[in-house]
Amino acid sequence: MPDPGPLRAEHVSAGYTKAPVIEDVSLDIPRGRVTTIIGPNGCGKSTLLKVLARLLRTSSGRVLLDGERIDALRPRRLATRLALLPQNPVAPEGMTVRDLATRGRQPHQPWYRGWSPEDSQIVENAMQATGVLDIADTALDELSGGQRQRAWIAMTLAQQTPILLLDEPTTYLDLAHAVEVLDLIGGLCRDTGRTIVMVLHDLSLAARYSDHLIVMKGGKLLAEGPPAQTMTTEMLLDGFGLRAHVFNDPKDDLPTVVPARQPS
Numbered sequence: 001m002p003d004p005g006p007l008r009a010e011h012v013s014a015g016y017t018k019a020p021v022i023e024d025v026s027l028d029i030p031r032g033r034v035t036t037i038i039g040p041n042g043c044g045k046s047t048l049l050k051v052l053a054r055l056l057r058t059s060s061g062r063v064l065l066d067g068e069r070i071d072a073l074r075p076r077r078l079a080t081r082l083a084l085l086p087q088n089p090v091a092p093e094g095m096t097v098r099d100l101a102t103r104g105r106q107p108h109q110p111w112y113r114g115w116s117p118e119d120s121q122i123v124e125n126a127m128q129a130t131g132v133l134d135i136a137d138t139a140l141d142e143l144s145g146g147q148r149q150r151a152w153i154a155m156t157l158a159q160q161t162p163i164l165l166l167d168e169p170t171t172y173l174d175l176a177h178a179v180e181v182l183d184l185i186g187g188l189c190r191d192t193g194r195t196i197v198m199v200l201h202d203l204s205l206a207a208r209y210s211d212h213l214i215v216m217k218g219g220k221l222l223a224e225g226p227p228a229q230t231m232t233t234e235m236l237l238d239g240f241g242l243r244a245h246v247f248n249d250p251k252d253d254l255p256t257v258v259p260a261r262q263p264s
Helices: 045-052 075-079 097-103 117-129 145-158 175-192 203-208 233-240
Strands: 007-014 022-029 034-038 060-065 082-085 163-167 195-199 212-217 220-225 244-248 255-259
Touching: 007 045, 022 045, 022 060, 022 212, 022 220, 034 045, 034 175, 034 203, 045 163, 045 195, 045 212, 075 082, 082 145, 097 117, 097 145, 117 145, 145 163, 145 175, 175 195, 175 203, 203 255, 212 233, 220 233, 233 244
Parallel strands: 034 195, 034 212, 082 163, 163 195
Antiparallel strands: 007 022, 007 060, 212 220, 244 255
């Protein structure tokens, strides 16, 4: 039988008031791959990610983590299996990169066990992997946007969970820094086998840096699959109301989206 994936939603509906934001969504997140959720503003992308992270309760349906209902897991146990990097995370003023990365070890430290040499090594490895070890003692508010985002990813790595959820990890970054962060995320997936789910707005970057796409529209699942099969002119028109050309890059055969100019 095929691997159903570590994270599954079954007929999930959820929202913030009586009206649901996502409705009857069922999907499997592929194990050890980068999955990106895309869709127009207000379609339920971040809401779906919050449901998968158990930050938002479902009004119907259920989410399974390796076959267990996620709403039945104790918080500390969940935090050792799944890490979430939200949009616009906030840290106390003056916090250094090392301080932030150290916080990733909190779920692994019950009251009866203090900080250990193993914890220190894990934090060092996380900062090394994300390229922030040389700025470990620098305050976060002194960093560039790309460096700061790397520091937050270091914290999630130090949490040592097999699943990472990233809500718009390239928000407010220029293209060069966005590519830098996405290269890092793709490398982490390849090198560690982690399962990564992220929300992105840039369609070409989503196609280039994802193994699997989930397309949302009006709170429902519109399409999903590999980028080469999912990113089509028909899907863009249906899902985004966007008239665009989709070209395959001749070097790596990945789809690139170019909006079409409307006739005047």
